[in-house]
Amino acid sequence: MANIKVLLWFDVEDYITPESEDALLELLILCDEKQIKGIFKMVGEKARVLAEHGRTDILEKLKNHEVGYHTDFHSVHPTVSEYLERKGFREGAEQFHDNEFNGFQDVASITGMPIKCYGQPGFSWAPQAFPALLGWGIPVYLDTGRQITLHAKPYWYGGMLNFMDLPGLMRMELMEGGLEEAKRQFDDIYEKLSAQSIGFVSIVYHPNEFSTTEFWDLINFGEGKNTPRNEWRPAPLRPFGMMERYIRMLGQFIDYTLSKENVEYITSAQTLELEKSRKDELAPEHVRTLAANTGKDLYFQLFSGYSLSVSDLHSIFVSYLLGKPLVPELIYGPETAAESDIVTAVKVADLKAAISVPYPKVRGSYHLPDHFHIGEAKINPVDVTCTLAKVIREGLKDEDEVTVVRGSLRTQIHANEDDFWGNGWEIFPRDFRVPNIVRMSKLQTWTLKPAIF
Template sequence: MANIKVLLWFDVEDYITPEAQDAWSGALQVLKEKGIPGIFKIVGEKARLTSAQQRQDILNGLSGHEIGYHSDLHSQHPVSTEYLEHLGFREGAMEFETRERAGLEDVQRITRSPVVCYGQAGYSWAPQTFAALRKWGVPVYLDDHDQIMLEGRPFWYGGLLNFTSLTATIKLSFKEGGMERAIAEFDRYCEQSAHESVGFISIYCHECDFVCEGFWDAVNFARGRQTPREEWRPAPLKPDGEMEHWLAKLGEFIDYTLSKGQIEYITAERALSLERSQPGTLTESEVRELAATVDRELGFRELGGKSYSASELHSLFAGLLLGRELTPQLAYGPEHEAVSEARGEALRVADIKKALEAAEEPHVLGFRQLPDCYEAAGRKVSVLDLTCTMARIIRLGLRDDDTVALVEGILETERYAADNDLWGPKWRIFPENFRAPNTVRMSKLQTWTLKPALFA
């Protein structure tokens, strides 16, 4: 069986340039001729336009391909990071659902297909989107974004399987020399993945790339500009005949990749079916083995071919102390990073158990979220310190009447979240000096949900 899996995805987004529709239709025809599945992440407004134009060539051509969602309006302001930046995690998740659900439903209704994956418009990533996507039943996040990176490999974050910023990512360029560079990159990634049981290569472009010299949104929405609909202008076009030329080049590129052997083009749904990290119920000895790996530093762990996020470890440690079923439970990270009042103090194990039993965990769109802190013997204890202290209790075999020094924990997974909050230069649609410090802060807190994805 082919060990190198290729995810070929298209961000379908230009609802202003008429010629972009013909390019989309042409790309679908190329994939039909080559007999491979594509992943089409569609903007809600683009789907509505396609329906209004009665483009049956496109809608029928999507049969056999996977449908993804790419936001409702893409680059019209405020984009998702702009409207979520000043909201908390719970409030932001609800706001994203309110603003973006209609677009998702339109994409599903018009394509007559479920949405399997999502990717943000441009650079407008935000951690609150994950809870809404999970509520909608969208299991995969597919894009090219560098806010959360796990050594260039797929990972779980926010309850979704993430294919973002993979080392083996190729952005197709339909300019002179672009296909030659893509072939060289493909060869290099195939060589790197040759000895892996499963390796992934992520390849993407936009439908408008085949026919446009520039981007439709740069013309109308760059640097925070919100051009009224009646003044929208299409993107500049390539010369006549260029679209057909580059569509043919896409076909040639696909032919080349298939000639390598051990290559299989797959959908995000198929990739999800290959993932094997999700654990079932554990034994007491397995939880003790996991607790033995945690001292001050808390992060994801692997055991017996399964992976566990920090929030899943929290649930397992609490379950063992309270005599509950040892099935890991995902919970979103807390709203804020709290500081324990009891630092430097020793607490009775019985008081820590009482704190766990008495705590009312918050929820985000119906999903569990870790509280900022617990109250043990009248003192506030952060969820981070409490989790590391639970690991110490288990590791030392302490009983209810024993005391334990509170561990001052470190969430080591935060290092997988980028620190730079100046996002304006990263995407031409943002105002040039746009900053997202709250988004960056929350992205770190949500690394409680981060863990490697494992494939077979």
């Protein structure tokens, strides 16, 4: 029977409706009573409002749990996807840092807790966020979404461990009959995950759901609307006693899950401890085997306990040829999918000179250039990586010439093609499209690889 690990997470975001604070407190008390750790992803403005309202009761109880980050203002326009749609990868990472870092700092300083995970507001996802988040020391991306999917399992992308598109994603709906339906849903998930060594269940709520009948942001920011701050309206409240009733129901549901064998509630930080892919140095013969398995279609490889993204493979091929330690290194994808010059062959010495040049950086991490300058030719990173594998496979020397291998980035198949997001989140303008974000999400599949549990 699988070990079932439950991630119970709350997006703490309603900074307009004061009663949502009481719901947050009651949920913290509930988790304490059940002796489980919840994951509370908090908006920067929400943390500031809690401090302004003197909610030391909430802030103290948060210390028993895990705190994540959920952007600075959540649904105020432009949201993350809106302001990053027209930005490149490096520029967008800087913009995300400029817009969101203050909120990150406020959540950490006000709660007194380290920030262990991040999740986007609604479906406002963008690949440019990852270098900034990683630079802030956030290792886990915890949310829902289908822009990047990998066989409905956890994966590494952008240097972060991602829990997004999971078969164990569920919730008990706050309605009559919600408890019994949630029990049936959990039983079904439990059975489906039973064949796995570790199965993850992701349960998501917002504290404001327990206290209000509508979402705070839909009222003020729905369909692209940007209500001025002095006109913000709180959400309508549930009838007296309903908040407490639904929190009791959630407690009963938690009790039911814990009555099952091998069920444990864990934090996102604990998932990192469970992830077992090797990070140590590879042996030279391992690199030769990986090169032998690298053809024209670049894809991640699982090998001898390692999970290696295409950028990992690129980094160790470079290190092998330059005589450096054979440790996989995160390298983000390029800004564009540029075409290579038409050239038949290049000198191995020129190829090694090209990969010896320092790569550009994005928020402190390396990313691939659009082209490598090899002699007089400009060759894109895909073709360079395929050609590096050929040099290693054939044991070519500096004085040899190597035929340039024209390749493709096959990991792009795991990025959703649909750029119409206007119907994906009620906060977006109805006609909202994100062709640039979709394009860049594909390019960053250089970093995509399975997580190993």
